[in-house]
Amino acid sequence: MNECIFCSLDSSRIESENNLFILIQDLYPVTDGHRLIIPKRHIASFFDLTDEEEKVFILMLKETKNAMKSEDSTITGFNVGINDGIDAGQTVMHCHIHLIPRRNGDMENPRGGVRGVIPEKQSY
Numbered sequence: 001m002n003e004c005i006f007c008s009l010d011s012s013r014i015e016s017e018n019n020l021f022i023l024i025q026d027l028y029p030v031t032d033g034h035r036l037i038i039p040k041r042h043i044a045s046f047f048d049l050t051d052e053e054e055k056v057f058i059l060m061l062k063e064t065k066n067a068m069k070s071e072d073s074t075i076t077g078f079n080v081g082i083n084d085g086i087d088a089g090q091t092v093m094h095c096h097i098h099l100i101p102r103r104n105g106d107m108e109n110p111r112g113g114v115r116g117v118i119p120e121k122q123s124y
Contacts, residue, residue: 006038006094016064020056023064026098033068033075033101037061044093046082061099068101077102079113089117 009024016023020041026034037060039053049057061080069075081098083090102110112122 004042004094005092006096007042009038016060018056018060020053021060023060030079030098030100031102031106033072035064035068035099037064037097037099039095043095044090046084046095046097049095057097061097064099068099072101074103075101076104077110081114 009022013024014022015025015035017040020039022038022040024036024038026036037057039049039057041053043049065078079098079100079102081100082095083098084095109123112124115124116122
């Protein structure tokens with residue numbers, strides 16, 4: 001069995017944590033400040049989070065978003081993304097949620113946002 005990169009993460013990469021989740025910077029950021037929220041419990045799917053984990057995740061997501069906006073006034077929006085399953089693009093089979101800060105002008109036409117996972121469906 002392959003070792004899970006999130007289960008064996010070097011503690012120096014952890015920016016923040018609580019009893020159920022850790023927060024790290026993405027090693028391959030889409031934009032400056034791209035973060036990952038990762039459950040400490042090894043599960044592959046977001047849909048396997050417990051009710052308690054869901055509540056704590058939402059709190060961490062909001063806290064992180066607020067901290068990022070207060071530290072960087074250029075942030076004007078966010079994408080929140082979860083690749084759940086191989087066919088959805090998941091490459092690390094340990095649930096993780098992307099929080100991607102967006103800035104005015106970071107791409108020519110951001111309309112459609114996450115719909116861009118299938119590029120021909122992004123514009124509507």
